[in-house]
Amino acid sequence: MQKILFVGAGSMAEALIHGWVEEEVVPAHQLYVTNRSNNERLEYLQNQYGVNILKEHNEIYNMDLIILAMKPKDVKAAFDTIKSFIKPETAILSVVAGIAIETIEQGLGSRPIARVMPNTSAAIGMSASGISFNEQVTQELKTLYLQMLEAIGIVIEVDEDKLHAITALSGSGPAYLYYLLEAWESVGLEFGLSKEVVRKLMVQTIAGSAAMLQSVKEEPDVLRRKVTSPGGTTEAGIRALENNHFTEAISACIKSAEARSRELAKGE
Ligand SMILES: NC(=O)C1=CN([C@@H]2O[C@H](COP(=O)(O)OP(=O)(O)OC[C@H]3O[C@@H](n4cnc5c(N)ncnc54)[C@H](OP(=O)(O)O)[C@@H]3O)[C@@H](O)[C@H]2O)C=CC1
Numbered sequence: 001m002q003k004i005l006f007v008g009a010g011s012m013a014e015a016l017i018h019g020w021v022e023e024e025v026v027p028a029h030q031l032y033v034t035n036r037s038n039n040e041r042l043e044y045l046q047n048q049y050g051v052n053i054l055k056e057h058n059e060i061y062n063m064d065l066i067i068l069a070m071k072p073k074d075v076k077a078a079f080d081t082i083k084s085f086i087k088p089e090t091a092i093l094s095v096v097a098g099i100a101i102e103t104i105e106q107g108l109g110s111r112p113i114a115r116v117m118p119n120t121s122a123a124i125g126m127s128a129s130g131i132s133f134n135e136q137v138t139q140e141l142k143t144l145y146l147q148m149l150e151a152i153g154i155v156i157e158v159d160e161d162k163l164h165a166i167t168a169l170s171g172s173g174p175a176y177l178y179y180l181l182e183a184w185e186s187v188g189l190e191f192g193l194s195k196e197v198v199r200k201l202m203v204q205t206i207a208g209s210a211a212m213l214q215s216v217k218e219e220p221d222v223l224r225r226k227v228t229s230p231g232g233t234t235e236a237g238i239r240a241l242e243n244n245h246f247t248e249a250i251s252a253c254i255k256s257a258e259a260r261s262r263e264l265a266k267g268e
């Protein structure tokens with residue numbers, strides 16, 4: 001894989017570039033970026049990570065891998081711009097939520113196509129990614145993709161239909177946790193603690209809980225019960241969550257995201 005082009009240069013492209021360059025998975029000089037119009041953004045990525053800016057569309061012909069990293073609504077326009085410049089052997093890796101392999105085949109022709117659903121923690125080597133392939137992806141190419149994704153976190157191969165669920169769970173997942181932290185932080189401030197202190201406590205609490213789940217190998221409900229003393233503070237807190245329909249809210253959150261991914265697949 002000598003030359004890799006990101007078509008779309010936003011948050012997700014940057015997270016992957018950051019992770020791959022930092023983890024020395026792909027040298028920056030092999031990475032190229034292009035977008036619709038924001039040249040400043042391309043210059044920022046060039047200055048920050050040492051990647052190349054694609055100068056003209058003819059250069060697309062030299063790419064070994066094209067990573068699709070635009071919003072789902074922009075996919076069609078991007079296909080129209082790039083399709084006549086892509087050579088038949090060039091592989092495609094799409095991070096676009098909801099857009100099916102079949103749609104990419106229709107837009108860019110029959111070729112090796114993989115869909116990956118990473119998350120923005122790829123930037124620090126902590127992505128949780130799901131991946132699916134079409135039949136033209138060789139075992140060698142699969143292995144390469146899995147290595148590239150394992151270098152920036154964990155990766156799980158699934159049937160393409162399950163990517164909707166992975167998008168809803170771990171693709172969008174960081175945003176749910178940041179949203180939780182926003183709420184947590186504002187209560188901490190209400191109690192008169194400094195933002196710095198609350199942040200330190202919450203980050204450590206989340207990291208510690210995740211590490212406990214990973215190392216102690218007990219179910220979340222067992223770990224939860226160990227924190228919850230009868231008649232104590234946690235019990236009071238959990239009761240308030242129940243009274244405010246916490247489980248229903250989380251279930252609705254993830255199911256709405258999954259349903260939205262399916263809508264995106266239909267072009268809605
Ligand atoms: N952000 C996330 O956490 C995750 C995102 N994804 C997926 O990654 C994709 C990108 O998301 P994100 O990075 O957040 O989006 P951003 O809005 O940050 O970036 C989108 C990029 O696409 C470019 N673009 C738009 N239209 C075209 C076009 N026709 N040709 C070339 N480039 C184009 C934009 O260029 P310009 O600025 O010039 O308009 C911009 O660089 C989405 O499909 C999303 O589903 C997947 C997993 C997680």
Ligand SMILES: O=C(O)[C@@H]1CCC=N1
Binds near residue numbers: 171
């Ligand atoms: O919100 C989105 O549609 C994308 C997909 C997963 C995370 N961000």
